[in-house]
Amino acid sequence: MKRFAALFNAIDQSTKTTVKVAALAEYFQEAPEEDRIWTIAIFSGRRPKRAVNTTRLREWGAEVAGIPLWLFEEAYPIVGDLAETIALVLPAPDTETDHGLTHWINALRDLSQVEEPGRKAFVLDAWASLDPTQRFLFNKLLTGGFRIGVSQKLMTRALASATDKDEAEMAHRLMGDWDPATTTWSHLILEDDPAANASRPYPFYLAYALEDEPQKLGKPTDWQAEWKWDGIRGQLILRDGKHFVWSRGEELMTDRFPELARARDFIPDGTVLDGELLAWGDGAPQNFNALQKRIGRKTVPKKLLSEAPVILYAYDLLEWGGADLRQTPLQDRRATLETLCASLPDDAPVRLSPTVPFDSWDTLAQTRTAARDAQAEGLMLKRSDSPYLTGRKKGDWWKWKLDPLTIDAVMIYAQSGHGRRANLFTDFTFAVWNGNDLVPFTKGYSGLTDEEFRKITAWVKKNTQQRFGPVRQVTPHHVFEIAFEGIQASSRHKSGVALRFPRMSRWRHDKPVQEANSLEDLNEMLKTYG
Template identity: 70%
Template sequence: MRDFATLFATLDQTTKTTLKTKALAEYFTRAADEDKLWTIALFSGRRPKRAVTTTQLREWAAESAGVPLWLLEESYPIVGDLAETIALILPPAETCSDLSLSYWINWLRSLSNVSPEDRKMLILTAWNQLETTERFLFNKLITGGFRIGISQKLMTRALAQATGQDEASLAHRLMGGWTPESTSYHALIEAEDKAADLSRPYPFYLAHQLDDLPENLGNPVDWQAEWKWDGIRGQLILRGGGHHVWSRGEELITDRFPELARARDFLPDGTVLDGEIVTWDGTQPMSFNTLQKRIGRKTVPKKLLKDAPVILLAYDLLEDNGHDLRDTPLAQRRARLDALLQDLPSEAPVRPSQIIPFDSWQGLTQVRTRSRDMRSEGLMLKRRDSPYLVGRKKGDWWKWKLDPLTIDAVMIYAQQGHGRRATLFTDFTFAVWQGNELVPFTKAYSGLTDAEFNKITAWVRKNTLQRFGPVRQVRPEHVFEIAFEGIFESPRHKSGVALRFPRMSRWRQDKPVQEANTLEDLRAILAAHG
């Protein structure tokens, strides 16, 4: 654990990618294989199953520190992280140990077979032999993931340096449904990858937002334009007689979209499609809200399958007859995709995503204005000779999204942030007018500058009306412009509406509260764009 704690401290104390990569590469060079495997797992979102509740940890830590539970609870919002709060509040360790990261993880996994009373004693014993940073990491293993600015791409680059392997090949190895319980470091990283997991997707190629004029991209003949669909990015994999569906976040979502199983009836084995999973009304995508109802479900009831059927709008062919096509230029991949899908019957759960013909940037700009009518967020622009790369690369793929919808709203509640923002009020609830009443309709926590967050924090502390735990009701005196990507009906909210990706785009210090928008204005936006 000591080596892992040293690595963590190094990574946490720098923002320089080169230094983080070097520290990780050195760790992967010298650490034990089991520790390396668990480090890869932890930094890619795979952690051991929780054996102790956070409520129990709070109570045991307060008791061990000899402080009332309320003091720990008051400290938590200030520190911004429960694992760190517990590590700091505990008394100094009486002993020390040099046990490995993998030892402690296996030790935590064994707690599921221990009685609650014995778990408490074991946790207290562990705390008493770990120094503060080690305790923090130990607590993290129980309470949550490691958010320390380590991307999968950075970790893959460090592994490539440590092992001498190709970075793209390693990125592919790290995809899929593996866990440290189901593989070894040798099998995952070092062994010949002939049979590779048949379910394994390819690393996704991601686009940058286009903020400049499209004319700056050069000759339009070199570019392909498509609608940017508002769904779930996914890969549909047909291999070994089975099918698998992966989200961009490397989550296996096969069971959530059983309609896609029928793709095996229409497409050959050895096919991998990249596209957008959308709900489909027979002619065009339905609103994202209909898809949202299915996202969190492991099983889908018959009524929902009928009311919100899904298809894959495919826009890229990554594997054809078992051959990896990612190095093939986009124009050729797209031609093979169209040939593969052109004769599919209407009952097939796959459609080719429409390519938009255009001969000038001005003409395409006009087409873009129709995006919301198409249930689209805007356009995708892809260079026709581009290969399918790994991660977010600037130059060949761009997303040209519509300007967001906006509404002016009044801040009525505030809450402190977490982590580095723990001392600032950054999470706000906003309301619009309904007659003389302010009706809450959304929350937002991003969009302001550091200076603005500091200013509004000072104001909140002086203008709190009531406290509800960590939430403060404040005087309704400030108007903010709220930007959002979509709006839909929501019976769970008092306002009857919910927003997609709300954020603060401007602090309207020039606007009096009485001139904020109304619930009627929100409903008008819903009628036009919902």
């Protein structure tokens, strides 16, 4: 654990990418191979399941620290992180251990089978033998909440440096459904593993938002335009007589979309398609509300399969006949994809996402204004000769989204944030007018600067009306412009509506509370955009 703690400190204490990459590369060269695998897994989000509930951890932490539980509970929201709070209040360790990361993870995985007295004894013994940083990391693993600022790109750069292999190859190897408990460093990083290759997706190519006018991209004839669909980005993989569906977030979703199994009847083995998973009805994509009924369901009842059938709207071909096409120009990949989709029957679960024709940037700008009518968020612009790269790259792919919908709302509740913002109020509940009453309808957590968060925090402390645990009810006084991507009816919300991706876009110092929008305004938006 000492080596892993030293790595954590090196990464946590620097903002320089080069320093982080160097620290990771050194670790991947020198740490035991089993610890390297678990480090990759942890930084990739493959965390052990929670072994002890947080209520017990708070009680045990207060007990070992010799402080009353109420005092611990008061300190917790100030620190903003349970693992860190416990690490800070515990006394100095009275022993020392040199167990590695894998030892602790294996012990935590076995802990779920132990009765509570045994779990408590194990946790207290661990706290007594670990220094503060190691305790913090142990607590993170214990709660299943380990998150640290290591991007997939940073990790693949470090692995490439440590192994003298290509960075894109490293990114590809880390994709897929590998298990740190059963794989080895050699199988995952060094050797070719045909079994893993069958289900492994390619790293997704991600676009940057277009900030300048599209005219700066050059001649329109060099570019392909497509609708930016509001669904779930995914890859459909057909290899070894099986099919696999992966989300952009590296989640295997094959069982959630059983309709796509029929793709094996029409599409040959050795094919990988990139596209958007969309609810489909009446010969066209449906809005995100229809798809949302399917999200989070691991099994889908027949009724829902009938009400919200899903297709893959394919817009790129990454593998064909078992050959990797990513370095082939987009226009050639697209031509092969069009030929493939033209051969599919009308009821196939895969369809071709059409391109958007245009002869000038002005024409395309006019077309873009109709994106919501097409159930899209805007447009994608892709250079016709572009390869399919790994991760987010500037130059060849751009997303040209519509401006968000906005509404002015009144802040009525505030809650402090976490981590570095634990001492600031950053999580707010907003309301609109319904007659003379304010009706809550959404929450917002982002969009303000640090200075604005400090100002609103000072105001909240002086204008709290009531406290409900960590939540404070405040005097209705401040109006904020709330930006969002979509709106839908919701029986779970008192307002009857739910917003998609709400955030604070502007603090309306110029607008009095009485001029905030109303529930009637929201319902009109629901009629238009819902």
